Amino acid sequence: MDHRPGRGHLYFGEPGGRRLIAASGSRRRPSRSTRPFFDLDPAGANYRTAATVIIPAPYEGTVSYGRGAAKGPDALRRASWEVEYYDPELGRDARLALASLPPLPLPRDPKTAIARVEKTAAKILKDGKRPLLIGGEHSLTLGMVRAARRRYPRLSVLQLDAHADLRERYDQSPYSHACVMRRVAELGLPIVAAGVRSLSREEHDWIREHRQKIFWAGEIKRNPGWTKAVIRGLGPEVYLSLDVDVLDPAEMPATGAPEPGGLSWRDLLDLFRALAASGKKVIGLDLVELAPIPGFHAPDFLCARLLFFLLARLDP
Numbered sequence: 528m529d530h531r532p533g534r535g536h537l538y539f540g541e542p543g544g545r546r547l548i549a550a551s552g553s554r555r556r557p558s559r560s561t562r563p564f565f566d567l568d569p570a571g572a573n574y575r576t577a578a579t580v581i582i583p584a585p586y587e588g589t590v591s592y593g594r595g596a597a598k599g600p601d602a603l604r605r606a607s608w609e610v611e612y613y614d615p616e617l618g619r620d621a622r623l624a625l626a627s628l629p630p631l632p633l634p635r636d637p638k639t640a641i642a643r644v645e646k647t648a649a650k651i652l653k654d655g656k657r658p659l660l661i662g663g664e665h666s667l668t669l670g671m672v673r674a675a676r677r678r679y680p681r682l683s684v685l686q687l688d689a690h691a692d693l694r695e696r697y698d699q700s701p702y703s704h705a706c707v708m709r710r711v712a713e714l715g716l717p718i719v720a721a722g723v724r725s726l727s728r729e730e731h732d733w734i735r736e737h738r739q740k741i742f743w744a745g746e747i748k749r750n751p752g753w754t755k756a757v758i759r760g761l762g763p764e765v766y767l768s769l770d771v772d773v774l775d776p777a778e779m780p781a782t783g784a785p786e787p788g789g790l791s792w793r794d795l796l797d798l799f800r801a802l803a804a805s806g807k808k809v810i811g812l813d814l815v816e817l818a819p820i821p822g823f824h825a826p827d828f829l830c831a832r833l834l835f836f837l838l839a840r841l842d843p
């Protein structure tokens with residue numbers, strides 16, 4: 528049911544230009560299985576004019592505890608239909624120049640899955656657009672960063688995560704979600720991590736040795752200037768990896784490895800406002816580790832709203 532007023536006044540597709548989508552009555556509603564993210568045009572229809580291109584990646588090849596991350600992209604897509612386009616803070620409807628690819632078919636083997644993500648993201652970057660991966664588990668971030676790094680050699684990475692993800696290997700694999708930032712760090716680019724509160728001694732030693740910048744979840748709670756400090760640590764071109772377990776499980780329980788003591792919804796909005804205002808260019812991003820809980824949809828809605836909030840501010 529589309530009962531929201533104003534739904535017929537949305538601008539899609541044309542950055543700068545305007546394409547007014549007719550009120551819902553005159554537009555054929557696609558079926559629930561194909562109805563696109565945020566009710567945009569059917570998948571790929573406006574790729575040409577999109578600034579951001581969604582890669583739905585229903586992948587959980589290396590999960591270590593709670594399953595369900597493969598259902599993340601679809602749950603977020605369904606929740607996204609309900610997001611209000613009017614943004615009270617901006618005082619207007621958000622204008623998203625957004626397109627989505629169909630869900631990316633990925634093999635179970637993480638190395639191959641990561642390579643496939645890299646290839647897909649590289650194509651989007653080559654077309655001058657910003658790839659946005661919706662996971663799926665965190666291991667896929669490596670493919671995204673590899674592609675972005677090749678195009679933007681001065682790239683820096685902002686990792687929002689409960690876990691350091693800096694293990695050398697996990698479950699015999701160097702491509703596990705628990706190793707993803709170690710592999711990213713090996714690409715030789717600066718990483719700023721925020722919200723971390725769970726790691727091994729090995730990871731702690733690695734952080735000290737490599738002087739990795741970490742904003743611990745506990746520190747963030749005590750430091751009102753944390754968003755500025757995070758932004759200062761980044762270069763002019765940023766890849767943003769948002770592992771939704773960075774949020775406190777009270778607000779975001781639908782994730783495979785929830786950790787108490789996390790950031791709040793408002794903390795993340797503060798950071799996204801600061802990032803958007805900083806003038807830094809977000810050239811690619813991901814939202815990973817949403818593992819929907821059947822019958823409990825609040826976390827899916829949170830992810831959709833969070834993504835919308837950020838996208839509405841990236842391309843003013």
Ligand SMILES: [Mn+2]
Nearest residue numbers: 665688692770
């Ligand atoms: Mn992670």
